[in-house]
Amino acid sequence: MFEKISQWFDRGNPQTSPDGKQCDHFECTLPAEHRAPRSRDQLERGQQDWLWFCLDHVRDYNAKWNYYQGMSEAQQLEERLSDVVWQRPSWPLGNQGQTKKLTAEFDDPLGIFEKSARCPQPHRLSNQQYQDMDLLGMSEGFSADDLTKAYRALAKQYHPDTNKSPDALEKFRAIKDAYERLKAHPFP
The missing domain is CATH 1.10.287.110 (DnaJ domain)
Structure with a gap:
């Protein structure tokens, strides 16, 4: 059962090279056992987007490969900041303005929120x-x-x-x- 489930996620993106594949490096005839991305835009898209190398050539390729190549400083910073939140949208926490707006639209027949909005909070000293x-x-x-x-x-x-x-x-x-x-x- 678990083997079948794991195969669902690996479809079209094998971790090992196809049988009989040779190293993509110029004039190398060793079997290709390690994959490497062609560019940052083609990551995780399938077998045709990967280069396959032997161990020595994949080490050389990875040492020279630069994910940020062709990006400006601003684009690099934007990419790093979006990676902090796993490339998902995020909003600032504690947005007090949004909370006040929600309580203003809330039907409050007892006037509980109205009282707290009108009473200024005492200034606390440190x-x-x-x-x-x-x-x-x-x-x-x-x-x-x-x-x-x-x-x-x-x-x-x-x-x-x-x-x-x-x-x-x-x-x-x-x-x-x-x-x-x-x-x-x-x-x-």
């Missing part, structure tokens, strides 16, 4: 942001002006030109980095 706020002496709900005022006060206090403490430079850099990180993210 541990790093909490540490930066603690370093600058800030609490949640601060404004941009509060952040700037706290930074200026601490920068004056710990600036290495005015504070001769050995830890002043490290403290000043930490304050500056914390200020830059908090300034770059939305305010809580």
